[in-house]
Amino acid sequence: MGYSMAQSSPYDFDIYQPRNPKASAYYKCVENHFEELEQAWDDMYKSRYGYWRTYVMTVIFKYLDCGDLHFGFARVRCEECGHEYLLAFSCKRRQFCPSCHQKRVVEYSEWLLTNVLKDVPHRQWVFSIPKRLRIYFLYDRKLLAKLSICGWKVLSAYLKSAVPYDGAVPGASIAVQTYGDFQNFNPHLHAIVSDGCFIDDDSFRMAPAFMLEDLEEAFQYEVLKMLKKEGKINDAVIENMLSWHHTGFHVYIGDRIYPDDKAGLGNLANYIIRACFSQERMIYIPAEESTDGIAKVVYTSKDRKSRKVFNALDWLAQLVTHIPNRYEQTVRYYGFYSNKSRGLRKKANADDNIPAIIPNELSSKEFRQNWARLIQKVYEFDPLICPKCQGPMRIISFIEEIEIIEIILRHLGLWDIHNHDPPQPDPVYISELIYDDSDSQVPAFDYWS
Ligand SMILES: [Zn+2]
Ligand SMILES: [Zn+2]
Known part of the structure; x- marks a missing residue:
């Protein structure tokens, strides 16, 4: 130096x-x-x-x-x-930081395709929760990790029941997103999930079709149970929520993505950890150029069909709610794709029995x-x-x-x-x-x- x-x-x-x-x-x-x-x-x-x-x-x-x-x-x-x-x-x-975040995005999708996802079909899963529960996650960010586990419990239970073999396990990478289209606080999960289960290090079975309603109910059950255990809600709140015709829990499952669609998978990986805003869709009007003397941010939605005007300070206040704490993980790996499973397979020299989406010829150091x-x-x-x-x-x-x-x-x-x-x-x-x-x-x- x-x-x-x-x-x-x-x-x-x-x-x-x-x-x-x-x-x-x-x-x-x-x-x-x-x-x-x-x-x-x-x-x-x-x-x-x-x-x-x-x-x-x-x-x-x-x-x-x-x-x-x-x-x-x-x-x-x-x-x-x-x-x-x-x-x-x-x-x-x-x-x-838009540019540093973008580096993370590229890093993650490259990592996922070369080191995590196996050469099997995948799907995107999205889990969302009712508006009235969002506030708990805003005030207590540790709950975001627990939300991720709720998503994993639901999808793994479902896929295991769909592929009933001993030791069958799916693989998933689940990202927590805290933002909606206009940077509002809206915690939800995006996951890339194997479309079936790995039976052992060498074989994989696809899952049959999904029953979305069952999955929504299961997700609702897991989230309410978790929030009750954490002391955030009580039985009265739960009963009240369950009495609504539509409780506001949603599970979305995307089309099957085959492993040769590397671009599709790469785009999905980019998408699930995307930044909470896009500089291209934001206009800043400083106070001196604003008609009422108050600085504004004009933000255009993803589909470019709607626009919202914010006081710049309000927009920033909303934006900073999406900054993860230092060392706060927002992406996790589960089941066959967990760090532990990958580590064990690597030790046993069995991680390449089912190849990765993009064959990885590099050592970790490289x-x-x-x-x-x-x-x-x-x-x-x-x-x-x-x-x-x-x-x-x-x-x-x-x-x-x-x-x-x-x-x-x-x-x-x-x-x-x-x-x-x-x-x-x-x-x-x-x-x-x-x-x-x-x-x-x-x-x-x-x-x-
Ligand atoms: Zn030179
Ligand atoms: Zn930076």
Whole structure:
């Protein structure tokens, strides 16, 4: 680590500029209102969204600094021609930072297809709960994990009964989503589920058709039981809910997806952990451009058929409810696809008896090193291929000391572009290569097993 002043041409750097995060409407919206949001929270939002979480502020600050060279970078050099560039660190926060979230999405779907899903048919399952129960999950995020288990219990019980063999078990990856189309708090589950059960390490049986009503009833039973056990609701509430003609519990099961439809499965994987909003469908109107002097966000629905206008502060307040806590898992693996089952099969050298959707020829370590390829998918450039000679590039050092950062940025004329300033015409940004999986959706142990 460190930086040698003795080098012959120490400042011959390029800076990659695939995009300018600070020019986005979303960035400006966050930058203009995050302080006000924290100040106004107790008066305006606490009753609706619960206590202010200090972690939210950490995420906001990290996002505002994401890709900013002032906070450190890696030096990347071409092994062939010596060409060098700087790669800024990124924030790696889920949901709130659109580009870092997008990396997680790409990482997850690639991981799922090469390491988890077997070469058998799958389906998407969606589980949703009544409006009146949502609030419990907002105030107590630990319940989201329990909701995921309720979904697993229902689908595994169903598939096991449909494939009645000893030891038969389905495989599933279940993602918790907390958001509806307009960033409202709407906790529900999206799952990618094997369409049948694995009998043992070598064989799989498909499930027959589904009885949706039975599944909805089973899901309702599991969720109400769980909330009662957690002390959130009592028998009177349950009885009242069950007396309604339609209780508001839903189970949706999508069409069968065959394993040769890799694009379909990949899209589904992307979809189930998608970000809670899309920058493309959001318009920000700052206070000075707004007719009533109050900043607004105009958001268009997914199908582009409806639009909603929010006060920008209200929109942000709603948005931060979707930031998972640090280390809060939002994706889980169950049954044949659980970390434990995969680990046991790997140990017994039996994990390839049924091949993966995309045959995985990489070791865990290589997968980790393959990170650059993921970045390429997101940014359409490969940070480890030299733009001048196409030679291989490599990180030669991480620059983290503020004095050295200053020396280099001053030389490049970038030091005075302060953080949180209005967007600069000459943007500075690169994604990161430093792999911090503390916030990842991919189980850590696989990397090292
Ligand atoms: Zn080169
Ligand atoms: Zn980021």
